[in-house]
Amino acid sequence: xxxxxxxxxxxxxxxxxxxxxxxxxxxxxxxxxxxxxxxxxxxxxxxxxxxxxxxxxxxxxxxxxxxxxxxxxxxxxxxxxxxxxxxxxxxxxxxxxxxxxxxxxxxxxxxxxxxxxxxxxxxxxxxxxxxxxxxxxxxxxxxxxxxxxxxxxxxxxxxxxxxxxxxxxxxxxxxxxxxxxxxxxxxxxxxxxxxxxxxxxxxxxxxxxxxxxxxxxxxxxxxxxxxxxxxxxxxxxxxxxxxxxxxxxxxxxxxxxxxxxxxxxxxxxxxxxxxxxxxxxxxxxxxxxxxxxxxxxxxxxxxxxxxxxxxxxxxxxxxxxxxxxxxxxx
Ligand code: GDP
Ligand code: MN
Numbered sequence: 441x442x443x444x445x446x447x448x449x450x451x452x453x454x455x456x457x458x459x460x461x462x463x464x465x466x467x468x469x470x471x472x473x474x475x476x477x478x479x480x481x482x483x484x485x486x487x488x489x490x491x492x493x494x495x496x497x498x499x500x501x502x503x504x505x506x507x508x509x510x511x512x513x514x515x516x517x518x519x520x521x522x523x524x525x526x527x528x529x530x531x532x533x534x535x536x537x538x539x540x541x542x543x544x545x546x547x548x549x550x551x552x553x554x555x556x557x558x559x560x561x562x563x564x565x566x567x568x569x570x571x572x573x574x575x576x577x578x579x580x581x582x583x584x585x586x587x588x589x590x591x592x593x594x595x596x597x598x599x600x601x602x603x604x605x606x607x608x609x610x611x612x613x614x615x616x617x618x619x620x621x622x623x624x625x626x627x628x629x630x631x632x633x634x635x636x637x638x639x640x641x642x643x644x645x646x647x648x649x650x651x652x653x654x655x656x657x658x659x660x661x662x663x664x665x666x667x668x669x670x671x672x673x674x675x676x677x678x679x680x681x682x683x684x685x686x687x688x689x690x691x692x693x694x695x696x697x698x699x700x701x702x703x704x705x706x707x708x709x710x711x712x713x714x715x716x717x718x719x720x721x722x723x724x725x726x727x728x729x730x731x732x733x734x735x736x737x738x739x740x741x742x743x744x745x746x747x748x749x750x751x752x753x754x755x756x757x758x759x760x761x762x763x764x765x766x767x768x769x770x
Pocket of ligand 2: 594669730
């Protein structure tokens with residue numbers, strides 16, 4: 441049949457999607473998205489590009505987490521966009537609530553105060569639970585326990601270049617614990633006492649601090665560096681004693697609620713304290729957009745190989761508040 445033979449020929453064309461079928465070695469990893477039901481459509485955009493640019497060739501499973509139950513529509517629409525397995529989990533109460541030692545009246549006053557000063561997310565209670573969950577608990581959620589690596593996905597982000605290798609296997613092979621694409625300064629007003637808390641921790645737990653750590657990269661009079669949303673990481677790093685002690689130390693001090701400590705600076709500081717530079721990777725080849733910033737590689741060969749759709753002139757690495765040049769100088 442001429443129609444079938446034509447199809448067969450198309451099918452075996454080595455320039456087509458053969459990677460779909462011959463890629464069998466995978467890391468023990470999952471894509472993780474903490475997301476609200478109301479963000480479904482923004483998330484679908486993210487998944488669509490994430491699949492097209494990368495995961496359709498690798499089929500890593502997704503773990504979706506939420507502080508309330510996901511709707512049937514959410515499950516149906518997200519599953520429809522991928523061949524991968526999709527898991528949906530509700531966050532247990534203790535991972536998304538006030539610990540007993542937090543004075544909730546004081547927390548509410550702090551929110552009102554920060555809100556009046558227009559601190560970003562300063563008045564939001566849910567944002568604080570989100571930051572605390574991402575700092576201290578996501579890696580302990582039941583659905584993530586089977587996995588060793590994660591790639592964090594958010595609603596309404598973009599991946600602007602093809603990724604034709606497996607970053608998880610890359611991490612595993614090179615014994616990396618953390619990867620990022622965008623790093624920037626944190627607003628001082630969200631973390632006024634975080635730095636003191638870190639210094640206190642270093643004094644109390646000197647044995648946890650890694651030799652040849654990367655503190656130089658983040659310590660700065662103007663505040664701390666943090667990595668924006670994009671993370672590929674080793675879950676066992678967050679499950680380790682040093683990090684658990686670090687999180688518990690911060691949690692006891694109450695800054696997640698009395699200030700607005702973000703998960704990004706907390707993660708970044710932990711990586712700087714407990715890792716060496718050779719264990720952390722800047723993914724220059726992964727083009728990532730999260731409003732209002734993007735990392736777009738400037739090398740033209742990446743654009744050709746990766747069929748990129750971003751403007752290399754709009755690259756956050758070059759902005760004065762980017763910490764990436766400092767990363768290379770560290
Ligand atoms: P930003 O990136 O810091 O501006 O904050 P986002 O609003 O994007 O929140 C970070 C991530 O946490 C996103 O993936 C959100 O979908 C998720 N998130 C934020 N707040 C909540 C919440 O109250 N419930 C749930 N389920 N997810 C949340
Ligand atoms: Mn976001």
